Amino acid sequence: MRVLVTPDYRTLSEEAAALVARAIRAKPDITLGLPTGNTPLGMYEELIRRHRDESLDFSRVQTFNLDEYLGLAPDHPQSYHAYMRDRFFDHVNIAAENTHIPDGSPGRDADAECRRYEDAIRGSGGIDLLIVGIGANGHIAFNEPGSSFESHTRVVTLATQTIENAKRHFPNDANIPTSAITIGIRTILNARRILLLASDPSKAEAVERTLRDPISESVPASALRLHSDVIAILDESARQR
Numbered sequence: 001m002r003v004l005v006t007p008d009y010r011t012l013s014e015e016a017a018a019l020v021a022r023a024i025r026a027k028p029d030i031t032l033g034l035p036t037g038n039t040p041l042g043m044y045e046e047l048i049r050r051h052r053d054e055s056l057d058f059s060r061v062q063t064f065n066l067d068e069y070l071g072l073a074p075d076h077p078q079s080y081h082a083y084m085r086d087r088f089f090d091h092v093n094i095a096a097e098n099t100h101i102p103d104g105s106p107g108r109d110a111d112a113e114c115r116r117y118e119d120a121i122r123g124s125g126g127i128d129l130l131i132v133g134i135g136a137n138g139h140i141a142f143n144e145p146g147s148s149f150e151s152h153t154r155v156v157t158l159a160t161q162t163i164e165n166a167k168r169h170f171p172n173d174a175n176i177p178t179s180a181i182t183i184g185i186r187t188i189l190n191a192r193r194i195l196l197l198a199s200d201p202s203k204a205e206a207v208e209r210t211l212r213d214p215i216s217e218s219v220p221a222s223a224l225r226l227h228s229d230v231i232a233i234l235d236e237s238a239r240q241r
């Protein structure tokens with residue numbers, strides 16, 4: 001794993017967007033794996049700016065998001081469908097039919113949705129560049145500690161810490177989802193290239209364990225060391241001191 005440390009979050013976001021933009025220019029019909037959460041917000045803003053100011057073209061780009069809460073329909077304001085529309089898709093020239101996010105709608109057969117989603121990724125020819133954040137507990141996508149490195153897209157129960165963290169994004173009286181659909185660790189490792197992003201002191205211990213501890217299912221992100229083409233961009237705040 002190559003590690004790039006930037007002085008601050010803004011530089012992390014610019015470096016991440018520059019890498020993604022280079023990849024799109026090299027392969028205009030690239031398939032991207034996309035994350036949600038706080039960490040990639042600056043990268044999305046910078047990609048939108050590059051679309052507006054530098055004609056970065058998303059018209060042939062395909063995207064697969066990494067996860068979605070179970071029990072939230074795509075029009076739910078806290079769904080990752082809504083996040084992606086608000087924060088990115090509505091601001092660039094991506095075709096709606098080229099964007100893919102697991103459907104966590106209530107009443108849907110979630111296991112069938114997981115199989116459909118994994119098949120759709122495979123059917124697209126696979127993910128060329130997958131961008132992923134890291135949880136304070138070392139999770140990648142919603143692969144919580146203990147997830148098998150051979151896991152594929154599936155329904156998972158969220159860790160208590162993950163649910164606690166999600167609370168700040170939900171109104172006070174909202175029922176916070178306790179489960180999700182996530183692509184698996186094997187799905188992530190199948191991507192041709194991976195970009196790991198980490199910012200914030202809350203991530204420092206997880207980053208340190210990812211880079212230095214023995215590779216283990218207790219630190220899901222450590223699986224990324226099994227992949228031959230991973231770049232991690234951390235800012236100073238995510239470095240242990």
Ligand code: PGA
Pocket residue numbers: 036037038039040133134135136139140141
């Ligand atoms: P965050 O989430 O970017 O909101 O910190 C990252 C993650 O939990 O994977």
